[in-house]
Amino acid sequence: MNRMKTVLMTAAMLVCVFACTVVAGKTVYAAPNDTIQTGISADGMDLSGMTQEQAQGAVQSYVNELGQAQVQLQAQDGQSVSISLSELGISWKNPELVSEAVSLGKKGNIVARYKAEKDLQNKGKNYPVVLDFDKEAIRQAVTERCSKFNVEAIDAHLTRVDGSFQIEDGQTGYVVDENASVAAIYDYLTGSWVKGENGNVALVMAVDEPKGKTEELAKVKDVLGTFTTSYSTSGASRSKNVANGCSLINGTTLYPGDTFSTYNTVKPFSTENGYEMAGSYLNGKVVDSIGGGICQVSTTLYNAVLRAELEVTERHNHSMIVTYVDPSADAAIAESSGKDFVFVNNTDYPIYIDGHTADKKITFTIYGVETRAKNRTVAYESEVIEKKVPEADQIIADASQPIGVISVSSAHIGYKARLWKIVKENGVEVSREQVNSSNYKMSPRTATVGIASPDPNATSQMQAAIATSSIDTVKATISNIKAQQAAAAALTPEQLQAIAEAQAQAAQAQQDAAAGN
Incomplete structure (x- = not known):
């Protein structure tokens, strides 16, 4: 009976200690199950009292801020380019730390929880934020931003002056070794880079030897x-x-x-x-x-x-x-x-x-x-x-060009x-x-021929010439039309009127004959 009483009293005391512990005159209460206990941090950033969602947002903001840091990629002759870590694909590699932080001190028996809480009070718990970087983003940055550092070799070459050869010496070049440079940048960022500070990395430059020897x-x-x-x-x-x-x-x-x-x-x-x-x-x-x-x-x-x-x-x-x-x-x-x-x-x-x-x-x-x-x-x-051998000419009528224009x-x-x-x-x-x-x-043989004219008779002649599929016939018709136009230009108005009346009478006679009159 006495032993039973002792066990019950011990359990009651442990429950009391867990629920309300007096340390150095202060009373510390257990945190709610969905928030992080006091004394827990990530990379020195206090997460006390945060929910898991709040802590994840806080750490992500911290990583985003780290992404603003710049790294100088250095080539030969003092040349360099500055690139932000966000361009190099900075990311958060261990997001599980938040769920671990939320559950710290809330698992195990009463003694284990008490011990975890005492450890937090005495020395706290700081989770390191492990960073990673996208190698493909690093490669893209090297390819796009560092190719300007490439100085291709100039091969030794010949020139010929006044019938004689002269030899021009070559020049050594330097080219960014992409694979080695990507590896060097990644190793630096995941190894020796100090978080929050700007950094410097030397690109790996390969010597591009020129071809050719004098001999x-x-x-x-x-x-x-x-x-x-x-x-x-x-x-x-x-x-x-x-x-x-x-x-x-x-x-x-x-x-x-x-x-x-x-x-x-x-x-x-x-x-x-x-x-x-x-x-x-x-x-x-x-x-x-x-x-x-x-x-x-x-x-x-x-x-x-x-x-x-x-x-x-x-x-x-x-x-x-x-x-x-x-x-x-x-x-x-x-x-x-x-x-x-x-x-x-x-x-x-x-x-x-x-x-x-x-x-x-x-x-x-x-x-x-x-x-x-x-x-x-x-x-x-x-x-x-x-x-x-082509059998016939090809002629294209162009109504936008005047008679006389021909392209063969x-x-x-x-x-x-x-x-x-x-x-x-x-x-x-x-x-x-x-x-x-x-x-x-x-x-x-192809010709593009102009057929535009205020004289419908001239246009009719051109269309008839084109129908023969003979460029030579078209050229002859153009010459005839030009001759007719020149002759008409030499006539007096009275002569032109008489010709027009004669043409009208002839046309009327043709119409009467066609009608059987």
Whole structure:
């Protein structure tokens, strides 16, 4: 019986202690089950008395505020860029601390709760806020904000002055190593960064070594291939475009394995880049466009590349036949249709592309180190497989233009062709290989003809001429109408009146005859 009384008294005392504990003359009451007890904090921020929702909001605001801190990403030569931690995807990695804080001191038996409460009173409980950062956001920041620090290497290269080669030394470059820089930034932010302070991180810069040595460039002196085309019939604008495109390619040095894109070298087609409006092919028609004539540049280079026996990886024929090379020996480039002429230096030595224009001729010569046998020659032969000649002219009446206005486009014969590479040794053919095949559209001679006139008789004559589908007939009719108009202009008003009356009488007579009168 005495033992039972002792147990009951002990339990009552513990309940009393838990409910109302006197410490240093002060009474401390247990917190409600949905709020955080006194003495609990997160990264030093007091969470006492907060509900779980309130505490989560407080810690998130704290993390958002940390996101305003800046980190300097430093490159070479004192260059840097400042980026906020919010841009680097700062986040809160351990949100479970709030639920732990709410339940602290409220779990276990009475003794455990009492002990937890005494610990809070004596030394409190501070939860660390563990931060994390988005590596993809860091990578995006490095890519977009730090690429300006890249200084690409300038390869050693050749120039040709007065027929002689000169060697220009290369320059070392520096490029941001994205993978290593992302890792360095992440490690700093999750390791040594002091919360709330601005920081500094050195970007990892990779050395971009230039290609080329004097010894290998000095070997470049042999002509591997050369080709010339004429643009003697071209006007001033097209001639300028050919010369401009040639100058943009001239002086190129390519190392073994390097790829050359003609389009990327001569673009953009703009007046700022030296081009003018001139005729070019578009959808089987000849139209004026900025850079018209540039395909003669790529075609001439193509033929020089073939003779140097470099590796061609992309080539397209024109939509219609061109006159400055044989069928299937052309190489078109076009921004609108994505056409390019691309080749690779597949030799074991550097090559140099020399391009120049003179007397309305364009020439490309490719220099390198000749390794082909002296008794071996290469030639190219064009073979026409099919030829299709337009049967009739195409005439378009334009009611917005007066009679006398006529715009004529030449006819183009349609072809199917292929190009053969013929190799001879000691003058004897040892191989014949098809290089490419090409299809060229047929296009009839086309004319756009004005038919507008205050004289319905003249308009009627033009429409009748157009119906013949003969541009020559249309031209003759225009000449007749002009002669009639000139003759009419020389007549007096009385003579014109008499002619008009005679025409009216003749018209009336025709109507009477048609009616059977």
